[in-house]
Amino acid sequence: MANQLLKGKKGIIFGALDERSIAWKTALVCVAEGAEITLSNAPIALRMGKINELASMCNAKVIAADATSTADLDSLMQQSMENHGGKIDFMLHSIGMSPNVRKKFAYTDTNYENFLKTLDISALSLHRVLQSAMKADALNEWGSVVGLSYIAAQRTFPGYNDMADAKALLESVARSFGYHYGFAKKVRVNTVSQSPTVTTAGSGVSGFDVFLEYAEKMSPLGNASAEDCANYCAMLFSDYTRMVTMQNLFHDGGFSFTGVSTPIVDQILKANGETAEG
């Protein structure tokens, strides 16, 4: 389906760990659409993940950066501009991690040091990435930055723990920085609120399989896949969405605006030994 939508554009993709990662799929789509990219991830992910495999498929350079380190991000901006011979046009922030989720601390019995790390890694990192880019003047006018969010920012999904608070902050940073970057350089900043997707980060959430199935049954179009998300991100990096900024865009097959669906009603009726007709 490639249409050279991103021909001549250059970008940085953060967060490709393995072939299930949303960032992995987005990197492949962006390159198929004609973009040149740099890949970045935390040093530990470079050692443990498969990013070099992706780099060779995308003919991309890999640059390590811990998204909680301003020094790493400043250096990444300089290196990417050197690598691409000039400014860049888009960035995907596909970064999330909660030590509380990993270590199974309940939300109501949280560990506050972990909580702060969750916010730093999963939300403030978007601010850091944008601040480093702005300071280095690394983005061309009409550039586009996308962060990935989840509907737990608006509605409670108990197993999502402190990541819900991180996503609410992430969406707010996109709005606030989008305002400033828009006036300063016509750069747009949005978040995409994606369906539950089977990835390393996604599967770490408690009860993930159940809310994957629940979302599938609640969404008129079904859950959006990582590939669908990659296509949507590529569209947001393209010139077809030049005037879209400061938005949280639901990419979830209609889940966010469905109150209840027939498959869910039928399942409850069946469990109660009843039929739709009563």
Ligand SMILES: NC(=O)c1ccc[n+]([C@@H]2O[C@H](COP(=O)([O-])OP(=O)(O)OC[C@H]3O[C@@H](n4cnc5c(N)ncnc54)[C@H](O)[C@@H]3O)[C@@H](O)[C@H]2O)c1
């Ligand atoms: N999978 C889902 O169900 C789902 C749904 C909605 C939104 N999202 C969001 O999509 C994004 C990508 O997640 P994914 O599902 O592809 O999982 P993933 O585990 O493949 O990606 C998460 C990435 O974050 C990176 N990361 C963690 N700490 C970092 C740090 N300090 N510095 C730099 N990078 C760091 C990891 O190395 C990894 O590559 C996340 O923001 C996630 O919250 C995921």
